[in-house]
Amino acid sequence: MADTVKLTIDGHEVHAPAGMLVIDAAKLAGIEIPAFCYYEGLTLQAACRMCLVEVEKMPKLMTACTLPVAEGLVVRTETPQVAAARKYMLEFLLTNHPLDCPVCDKGGECELQDMAFRYGAGESRYNETKVHTPEKQYSPVVFFDAPRCILCYRCVRICNEGMGVNALGVVERGAVSEIAPNHGDHLECDECGACIDICPVGALTSGIYRYQTRPWEMTHVGTICTHCSDGCKTTLGTRNDRILRGNNRDRSGINGEFLCIKGRYGFDFYDHPDRLQAPLMRVNGKLEEVSWAQALAAVAEKFKQTIGAGTFGIVGSNHTTNEENYYLQKFARSVLGTNNIDHHRTGDVVTLVDALSGKSGALATVADLCERKAFLVLGADLALEHPLLSYQIRANYRHHQAHVYVVTPKAVREDKYAAATMRGRDYESLRDKLKAQPELVILFDDSYQGGELRKLVDFGESLGIPVRYVCLVDYANSRGAIDMGLTPELLPGYQPSGQSGLHLDEMLAAELSVLWVVGANPLENAARKSGFLVVQDLFLTETALQADIVLPAACAYEKNGTVTSGTGEVQRLKRAIETMGAKPDLEIIGFIAREMGAAAALGPWTPDAVFEEIRKNVRGYDVAMPALSTGGAAQTMPVNGRVAVPGPAGLVRSDRNGLFASGTLGRYSKVLNSVLESRLSR
Amino acid sequence: MLYNEPSPLETRVLSRRFGMAHSESIETYLATEGYQAFLKASKMTPDEIISEMKASNLRGRGGAGFPAGMKWSFVPRTSPKPKYIVVNADEGEPGTCKDRVLMENDPHQLIEGVLIAGLAVDAHAGWIYIRGEYRYLIDIMDRAIAEAHERGWLGKNIQGTGFDFDLYTHTGAGSYECGEESALLESLEGKRGVPRIRPPFPAVAGAFQCPTVLNNVETFCAAPAILLNGGAAFAALGIPKAGGTKLTCLTGHINKPGVYELRLGFPVKQMIEEVGGGMRNGKKLKAFIPGGSSCPVLTAAECEGATMDYDSMAQRKSMLGSGGVVIMDEDTCMVKACLRLMKFYAHESCGWCIPCREGTAWLTKIMTRFHSGGGSPQDIGLLGDIAKNMLGRTFCPLGDAAALPMISIVEKFRGEFEDHLNGKPCPYEHSNRMVTA
Amino acid sequence: MTFSPQLEARFAKLLESYPAGRQRAAMIPMLLYAQDEIGSVTDELVEEVAQRVGVTPLQVNEVVSYYSMLHREARGKYHVQVCTNISCLLHDADQLLEHTCQKLGIENHGVTPDGQFSIEEVECMGACSWAPAIQVNYDYHHFVTPEKLDRLLDGLRKKQ
């Protein structure tokens, strides 16, 4: 291959693609070259000088982080000269570094500690006074301890380049150089915490996690964030059944190192004092705690009475797992015998799938966001509503100069680097520019639905280039809810249900005998009309308050199962902590079925068994299991075909959660609220 | 204005107009062959201009001594980007005050040098980056630029040659590091004076990421003479391998400090004794810095037989540098001198890389303590060690600039360090004060 | 912010001195010239310059704090800068600095209570062959002796 070069590193012959840096080429040979400032995907700094290596024919040591591979290059990474350079670089770093490792959050997973352990400088020849400056709080989330900072500039770069926020910089110079926030003494930013996570030492620490634990006392569980539809993987650090932090430092998952404030810190609703611990039943007009056995028996009894005699309505959730959604609709259709099942739709996926049938367009995947050459963003403020997608398009622009076109009602972050930006909805006027692109991904929000959406797909088709679409939806499993047939008109996999049942709005307006709400709050601003109301939820929501029976449900971090991101990746939720009183919705539904004597017909209610059934029955879900079971993402086949039943107009409505809101869960998150409060108080 | 009497031993090429009435005006300039070199060059091809420059053996006068003609030849001819000329008038190297004299006395010579560079690389705009402290020079240069515009020596279609060129002044705001070429370019773009990763070098991606010729004031000022009289004639003024003359700043303990234009290869002894009028108060020479504070210090013995040129200094493991000669007599406390230099580098380190940022600060702390009487025997070895751990490992040469004098002073004047250990804070001074931190 | 017409003219010229889209390049000269007019780099000036050259205030602050001639606090009407670097040191510049401090009754980096004078020990100012040297604001004074300095400062004091 012409674009591969051969070089020698520590005597090993290495074949590396031309243009690769020696520091990465060494990894191919299993050789680790130490580095603080080098961070894949961010701009080069060559500031920490840890990666110095010997290169034949070069008089001085070279930084492996800036040196591209070249044919015949001979590199040595372990000579006495290199070892000395590393050791004394660490000695320099430690001169002013406080040795407060025993009380530092980073102790145990600190890159500086690891390097000192590996490369020496265990003793110091530094006898002068250390510079000390007091610790600062930059925001509810971000704390900064300047003396611990080694000035690797990772935080500055992740904020500027990765997030596009530019909230961090460097002030002063020389030994008093310091990282500084954008507003004098405080930060105004996305509060994503990426700077904290990327900090190799304990200079940036999080208000949520600091002084909570030693890292090695935690168990680390990789699962999926429960907030928006972007589907970020988050690794939860838990101890004694408490979640202490979320991060994604191992960069696994579709989000790499990315997480927004919700993914990193917004898990905290799980132990809000208002969390329901026991089932509630209305006794003499008041909700009272009862045992699970009592509650389940009462529900089963009511359901059995109603079958054949009355009417049911079932409202599912765009938070619950695919397994729960699938099982719920199966329960509704085969046990309760009704198609009156729906959920709050936040994007018109149904029309998109239908509009695409017979056309060349397709549904886009996360990989498309990272790789395709051009993007058209319609309506949404991506950075606030879909932070991961925004991050990926930004990275695509940085690395591959993707062309981004923006047509939104108001200014958005993408404007800064967009090839063209427009206010309003007149995407048609971009026709010529878009036609000139080799390919295009169109992302649109809920303001494009029904006929408008069909028009958009026609427009895309008329460009004569490959076009893919992302229908932006709100919550962690909105896509899964539709795919799993949580709609009256469609069965799992977009098969027509035959005779459509009532839609969400119709169900709420109708005087049904029983309304069963699983993980949603449809009666937030309305009074119930149904004769009997069963609610499964984490909190006593406005809907739950009106219920006859409330069953406490487990949250995403307390159960297993799968969810599907807005771009169609199936990923696995892994239980991080045990619950005391609440149960996963799947179990609750299963227990109700058992009480009713209908369990045999429905099949087992373990997530794995249900997912097997989904793989067999749901179009697009026959995904490969190895990736999924090891914590990776499995792409669903883009479903692309005629949907016989058109979705009803006007039902689709996004909640437009910004960075610091997340429906009901957000209301119970201390972190999100504290950020909002600190903004208000300024 | 001139600050010192010229010496008959000078070879006045770049400084030939110094001392003339209104030497800074365009009239004087035009009356003394001014802009003729440009006219000549405008009839030559870029290759011809560059080969004259190469033939002159002119090496960069900013300190690094890189051959100027070669540097100009690195600018890619085929690049579709605009090309720029940048003049390094940051003059921050301690001991150096020559660019100031060149701009003050003969600003048009610099403008003409820039125009010649513009012709050589097809550049049509340039900036003179002048350190902020030299505010009055900005006024002088701005006036000269305005004069040149009025008389058609800048702007569109210069003197009917079809060549366009716009020149601007740009002020720094207090930073030695901004004299380093890539930091200067960052500063020119409105950023912190932090150097850039190289490659790419300025010739390929310099000002505003476009191909750029960046040279010291004196380097550009040599171009008119080279074009006018031929590269060979300029080369012949010096010695083989180092052509021409060098503006040399004599500073320190000498009778006639000043800026003198001496041919390269001028004997050090003669320079001190005859050009500089000998050591002040008849004292003996103790130490000698040949070209600005970043060069290793030489002892009096090492000055024997030395000449002011690149090779002679390299043989003595020092450098010709920027031409800032610092002469220290027998009463000088080398520990104090060294402390002052370390303080300078710590103050001027941009802070970007670990070894320079932490190393200069650490050296300064030890030196401060040591000079004031708090030193210990281990410190002496440690000082040299720290400097050696910086040497060659920093992001830009500022680290070396701090390490080299440190290493040379502890090695060559170790005895003075040992003397400081014996009770009195500073045995070389009557008033035992330390430099204020 | 409003500036003098001369300064506005200078800004206008500066903004035209760089390639299109590179107006950030004007930032440092603008800050320095504006500081000369209003005495220091105020928060307001930071915002103003940020807006004029199209960057964030943080980006301006990064720059302001980097350069030693840009300062956030007001200095004296006459800012006396004493070079103590090597060539000046060899001409007893450290004593000259001390003398200046005694003469004005303030320390290095101090400002006299009446706001007339301030002192700063500075690095090499390019006057090495005419050492020791000081700068009062932008004016160079060469071969300075304590006596000459006294006369200079007394003269300035009278002038106010």
Ligand SMILES: Cc1cc2nc3c(=O)[nH]c(=O)nc-3n(C[C@H](O)[C@H](O)[C@H](O)COP(=O)(O)O)c2cc1C
């Ligand atoms: C820390 C540092 C400071 C420097 N300061 C200056 C300076 O003030 N003036 C200058 O012309 N060159 C200075 N240089 C050298 C420049 O980097 C560059 O080599 C020079 O301007 C190139 O011009 P020349 O080839 O004509 O010498 C400095 C270099 C370093 C590393």
Ligand code: SF4
């Ligand atoms: S972008 Fe969405 S999925 Fe990712 S961390 Fe934020 S809320 Fe969670």
Ligand code: FES
């Ligand atoms: S990783 Fe190369 S210098 Fe930091």
